[in-house]
Amino acid sequence: MNLKYSTEQQLLADSAHRFLTTNYDFSVRQKIVAGDIHASEKSWIRFAELGWLGLPFTEADGGFEGSETDLSIVLNALGAALVVEPYIPTVVLGARAVMLAGTESQRQVLAHVAAGDIKMCFAHNESKSNGDLSVVETKATQKDKGWEIEGTKTIVLGGGEADYIVVSARVSGEINSKNGIGLFLVPKNIKGLEIKSYYLTDGSQAATLSFRDVSVEKDCLLGATEKTFDVIEEIFDRAASALCSYIVGGLRKLIAETHGYVSTRVQFGRPLIKFQVIEHRLAEMLVAYEEARAIANFSTVSLSSSRQLRMRAVSAAKVKVGDSAKFIAHQAVQLHGGMGVTEELSVATYLKAVTVFNLLYGTPDQHRRRYERLMTNGAFATHDSLAYSIDQ
Amino acid sequence: MNLKYSTEQQLLADSAHRFLTTNYDFSVRQKIVAGDIHASEKSWIRFAELGWLGLPFTEADGGFEGSETDLSIVLNALGAALVVEPYIPTVVLGARAVMLAGTESQRQVLAHVAAGDIKMCFAHNESKSNGDLSVVETKATQKDKGWEIEGTKTIVLGGGEADYIVVSARVSGEINSKNGIGLFLVPKNIKGLEIKSYYLTDGSQAATLSFRDVSVEKDCLLGATEKTFDVIEEIFDRAASALCSYIVGGLRKLIAETHGYVSTRVQFGRPLIKFQVIEHRLAEMLVAYEEARAIANFSTVSLSSSRQLRMRAVSAAKVKVGDSAKFIAHQAVQLHGGMGVTEELSVATYLKAVTVFNLLYGTPDQHRRRYERLMTNGAFATHDSLAYSIDQ
């Protein structure tokens, strides 16, 4: 057991936060959200230079073999700055699908990702999904030379910016069968693919992807279809865990911003923080943050563990981080008073990011129910220590 | 519409509270709970003299024709003093069954209740009930001269002190059929009736009543069995509403006690109430009290209205009063610090009374679900004013 950062990890954290504080402050983010593509591209290149884009890849794939903890450290820093570029869609989702299921030749795309040349996304969700990962209505039909894909994917994070798309499609079976799902690696400019791009609440970007008679080569299929559902499930968990690490970074920033505001803003002759009610509210925010931070770390360390521990940890994290984040963001806005609801200060944007967080990759309610199922099915026992996980 | 007390009602409230403050303070209550039967009997006689025991009965039945509001005022005062005598089992439950379903000759018992000679109870709950009012396993079989009753009633409030028992028993139909239930008026000393008396958390008294081949006269049956379920349902609602009025009286007292304590108790050189966190906590308690008070009044005025409004109002009240009561009692204990959990001060006893309140005549969860059913079945529309109730 080891739940502390190593010296190298501490350095990684410091440098990542320092870089983004200097190069990606709130005004830069506002410019990017307002459409400054140049600033966004510049940031992306810097992320590549810093080694963030290839962090989890093997050296052979052009990466740095970073651990889950390393990745969570970078995500935390990205969340502190509310970076809008599609880091998670690219590195945690799209590239991970290739890492998990790709052949050597398919994995060649990873070096381009690491270099910052290629962005990716993961197109799995459909309008009928409603939280059920096995629902895939999009069809992939085998044609002489390859496959033909037909169907529509919704709320694809980074879908409008991705150069390569990993899309799930049904090769066989019922609409919600866990078997018979294929993952396909498809370039964005392929014939028949229509991308309707839009913005989410927090200014990040998503898209609806409509595949109309899209023909792809045979070697676009990632891995064996019998294992695809497991891959999708793992990517779902990695996405949820990554979002937790990201937003926890934001929460820490939000507490610092709020503390700064109430320390300087004077009312009835004294700084707001001198009012005990405000002081204790901040303490409650810190408690909520500590809870979120601790359980997000649980989800991080679980990612390389058994499937059941991973699911338990990720769901616990998504529930608790979600609740904590909502509490902290609401209180941050409240303690900022009127200024908290203007677009001048960043606090409103953090609330928007929290709102998005709670709706993506499983709502707190959906994750709570998954946790309940694991609990009542005996996947874990409430009387065992989390540290016993290895031999369960 | 009129939601204020009349001058007479204000006087009734003042005199009831004054009487109990003088004659039934916490030390008297403690003596009674410790077994001082004499003090208890003395109080009961005074209740009779004050006209409280016959308050809702008609003049012909020896009563005072008090309104629902009048009754709620007395209940509020009884709750402020946490009176343990079986006022609700006698006046609101047992006697109400006779009022609703009794013949003229059966109603003669009411004059004795009003005079303080007779206590009553309402034995309906069984171990299989689980909140479903239609569950009656106790059987009543017709014998030549009357009925034979066989079965067990649980958690009968005031069951150990009652002279007359109104007991429900199945005359026909399935165990959970709304039809075929009879109510029987039975004296306590009848052959075959075993009464196992015990105390509840708050020191009030309840019993398990076992009927073994109990033979009763034909004229012990109250009213027609087709209407009995409606009577039971109404008594259930009246009980829940009465408990709300009672506990709201207790909550008001609890806030006053807590305010008094934090105003005098000094910590770090100043009275606790000078700490803003304590001050605001008290304000939150008052807000919760105001909510409880207002919705309890809604349930009171609903009792003489339509069945659907009554059910909606009573369930809303039981939910909201329950939540408010728990919050207020928990905070009252918390603000009293260590003293709050001793038996020396009354505050711990109020928490016990609140605990009992939340488990009797429907838990907040059960009432919330009944409210949900009414809402989703269209028994009321959320966009209508409560004041529109009359023509729904």
Added chain:
Amino acid sequence: MNIELSPSELEFRDNVRSFLATSLPEELRNAAIVNISALFEYDISHAWHEILYAHGLAAPSWPEEYGGKGWTAIQEYIWRIETWRASAPVISQLGMRLVAPILLQFGTEDQKREFLPRLLSGEHYWCQGFSEPGAGSDLASLKCAAVLEEDCYVVNGTKLWQTHAHYSNWMILLVRTKDTGKPQDGITCLIVSMESAGIAVQPIKTIAGDHEVNQVFLDDVRVPVSQRIGQDGDGWMIAKHLLAVERASPGNATARLRAQLTILVENIHKNKAARDDPFIIQRLANHSIDTDVVEMLELETLQNDPHQDDGGVVASTIKLRASIVEQAIHETAVMVLGDEALEWESKRPLHAAGRSLDELKDLAVIPRYLNSRVRTIFGGSTEVQLGIIAKWLSHHQGQARL
């Protein structure tokens, strides 16, 4: 006690209902349904104002001599419930419910004659210049200064959070005319034309992308003494009076909440997963019960003697609870729609975004949730309300109302 309306009150309600059914244009109704900001957008509220004015209903609670109908508190209550129920916009409350009572109470005959009719007709549209950067809850610390030069006050300073200042032609303004003594004593109330030289209105974009509030800069703005309300130094008293008037808005909280609940119920009905979700239904039931409580508290106030001020404790309780309940309703609305709620439409006003009504309803959900956060901040934050309530309780030696 009893809760039912009298037959004549029920008849009044039915008349209001038929008026609304015949007089509220569908396009206004559809725009009002997807209104996301705290107030109704000017374009729809003004259009509705003109219709009401044509029917003599622009200010029914005013005395009849000034063009009102002299309605009772219960009638006003019914009107509010019914207009929200019909998804009608609510016309600007600032002029009708705040400026008008102040003019009636403190204004000169000339001021009444000049301003009341134009307020009624909608020709004048008002904003409120009270808060400043650094003086929100703590109004007594305001700094915007006015110096009397002959027959004019010369005003210099900055005001913050002026709702709809960019649509207004008049502003009711609190200024500091004395720097010595108790801060409360040096405040004076003026009315200022927004066309005066030296006034600049700077938009503030709020969390959901709306331009609803502003910062107003006053640079040597000359205001004739004839536009002072009351005497020099009366400003604090007038602000207090206004606060008391603001409190007595029978039905305001309940009607708003019931309207939000209705939208929520509709969204739940459309969505099978939500309909079958016991946790969503539980939340809905809680919101409905909470609304019942707020309504009981409001109904009780209808019988209150308006001259018997309780220090605002009941109004504070209602404000505090209604704000929190409304926020919770919008949180549920987000949950019901789920990730479908995430698409952001930035066009404002939203109803003019050129989307279908069904799309607009979905697109309104998150902006409304975000905007609802101001409920516990503006109009006296929850913390301020708790302070008022705590003070009342101590003043009454811990004895709550029976």
Added chain:
Amino acid sequence: MNIELSPSELEFRDNVRSFLATSLPEELRNAAIVNISALFEYDISHAWHEILYAHGLAAPSWPEEYGGKGWTAIQEYIWRIETWRASAPVISQLGMRLVAPILLQFGTEDQKREFLPRLLSGEHYWCQGFSEPGAGSDLASLKCAAVLEEDCYVVNGTKLWQTHAHYSNWMILLVRTKDTGKPQDGITCLIVSMESAGIAVQPIKTIAGDHEVNQVFLDDVRVPVSQRIGQDGDGWMIAKHLLAVERASPGNATARLRAQLTILVENIHKNKAARDDPFIIQRLANHSIDTDVVEMLELETLQNDPHQDDGGVVASTIKLRASIVEQAIHETAVMVLGDEALEWESKRPLHAAGRSLDELKDLAVIPRYLNSRVRTIFGGSTEVQLGIIAKWLSHHQGQARL
């Protein structure tokens, strides 16, 4: 980072498990399962103490030279989790975990030789004389006074909330020996035999009818100077040290919570209505997730350098959350049992009430819920913890831990 135990740690756990399986008598286990008060009843904890002592396990975290085993923090952690998991009683923590470290740190050699072995064997049973009426959270204001007369302190005053004082033969006492200067500076720490002349122990009955705490009156009690710990005026420093030691109880919070959760799970399993109730299952899941969080926070502390004091912010966070989570678990337990929970058995200790184990389990539910209210009061109230946390945050300029 990784969370798994090493193979040797897992082996240690398995050894603890088998020890408990063979050495914990069933009657002790059954009594412990229905223990309702904050501490375990003396009769069962003392019996278990003797068994542990016989196996050399009475104080495994003490250094080996004093009869301990010198366990690591992780081993201690595993021990706690496993003993709670096995429903073993927990032996008096006051002597083992508070008095002993103070003696080790501040005691003279004579004091160590006199008291440590008897503490270990269970011959001595300790209570703590810190709080007073009027000096709880605000310990510096304590009034109980000691005057030095030759070789004895003469103590006069009143102490409040002495847990198990009626079973104790020794008390660790804070007294005021100086009235001038900073109140913190005039406090001295003594150890007092409970058989001393002038000591009277008055029981305090608490909310669930238990006699667990007491008020202790000291009337001219003579305490030899040799029973002073440290120097005159060291009391405050010793109390602070004790607080820091108290904080470092690895696994205490998690193990307690997991034990309460286990009882709750069992009660839910027995009850079909609860089992099928989505709201009960939701509450259970929330409790379990909250416990996971507390455990993560506790696991992190296992690697902390005990000499690097963080001002107690992590301990405060754990204490605050664990208290609230435990209270919530007991609220759910009451809901699960429903009105069947209402029968009150007044006999104490409850396990000696002459009822079946199943009956006792049900009868324990409400008393346990009531007693759980002290969790947020004793040992530093939630309000006190928030104060500590707020102070830490300001000291760190609003920067939370990464």
